[in-house]
Amino acid sequence: MDGTILEKQRFPSPNPAIDLYLITYSSKGLKIKGYLAEPKADGVYDGFLYLRGGIKNVGKVRIGRIIQFASEGFVVMAPFYQGNQGGEGNEDFAGQDRYDAFSAFKMLEQHEKVNPKRIHVFGFSRGGAMALLTALHQPEICSVVSWGGVSDLSLTYVERKDLRKMMKRVIGGTPTKYPERYRWRTPLYQLEKLAAPLLIIHGERDQNVSVEHSYRLEKRVKELGKEVESWYFPQFTHYFPPAENRATVKRLTEWMKLRPQKEKG
Secondary structure (H helix, E strand, C coil): CCCCEEEEEEECCCCCCEEEEEEEEEECCEEEEEEEEEECCCCCEEEEEEECCCECCECCCCHHHHHHHHCCCEEEEEECCCCCCCCCCCCCCCCCCHHHHHHHHHHHHHCCCEEEEEEEEEEECHHHHHHHHHHHHCCCCCEEEEECCCCCHHHHHHHCHHHHHHHHHHHCCCCCCCHHHHHHCCHHHHHHHCCCCEEEEEECCCCCCCCHHHHHHHHHHHHCCCCEEEEEECCCCCCCCHHHHHHHHHHHHHHHHCCCCCCCC
């Protein structure tokens, strides 16, 4: 069953208050790897699905980042996506690997320390598209955050000449030749189904994922009358300086905790 934990191996945690595990879980018949971080203290916590950016060895899940969010009072699940770090399958840039995120959400729903009505989804960079696709698929998600996030795969192809070869290989061609393949990976065209409140965070000097992705996303969500909040930072690039990064993490987790829980159905 999707989201079932098949293996759970304790991993060294840099925070004595947080347990960290390397897990293997099931997703569409594949074995997927990821990190699971849990506060040691007894209690029921909000769930936090962390969706990384990049592809393959670029943008790998960093333990420090996972622990940072878990330390704010969340059970954090961070999939590596299929084909990575011993997982089965092949990562395909917001294609079939979206199911790794959907299954990780199911895993959090079943976790004994997680309130299943309070699960949040966070995506960074390419993970922004993954987070939005997950929120569209799972309307009971409590909130969704896109930080420096991709919202339009065709725009990424146009902007990132250095990624074109990879995108053609993974997606199967260009946006001109296969517009439907790029459209399927682009949450911008499916936002009618968005039920969760959305927070957008973006540095306006970002050259990895231009702020235009977030402008387009915000505009479309507002046109549809959905709940959205945007934090733009004119001085920052794709990566925030450490102090501002910590402050933004604190602020966004507080924003998450203030969202009302979602009822199923």
